[in-house]
Amino acid sequence: MDRTQLIEATTGNAAHNGDGSRLTPEHVERALDAVFGTVEHPGSIAEALRRGETVVLGSFGSFRTDGETVTFRPGKALTEYLRSATE
Known part of the structure; x- marks a missing residue:
């Protein structure tokens, strides 16, 4: 599964398991970038690991x-x- 497929699958899972509100692929992509990071910006996981957490x-x-x-x-x-x- 590549990044695009992960975004699509997560968007679909959120639609089926949610409260009726819809997440767009753009919302999911921004959330994944914030958690896992990009080449340009570290994500929350990388920042915590760097602090030794x-x-x-x-x-x-x-x-x-x-x-x-x-x-x-x-x-x-x-x-x-x-x-x-x-x-």
Whole structure:
């Protein structure tokens, strides 16, 4: 899945799981840029990691730094979802 596909999928998921209000692909793109960053501007995750913080995204997982390396540890819900998809 590339960036464009992620934006499209997220826009669709928000439409099906929301309260009736619609997010546009532009809204989703701006939110993704703010969280994950772009080449020109770091996102919220990168800024927190630079400060030495661990970023915990609920049961999805967490990001942390180990020196100059960033590691992702999947959370329980993501692990169980992926495990059930392979069975």
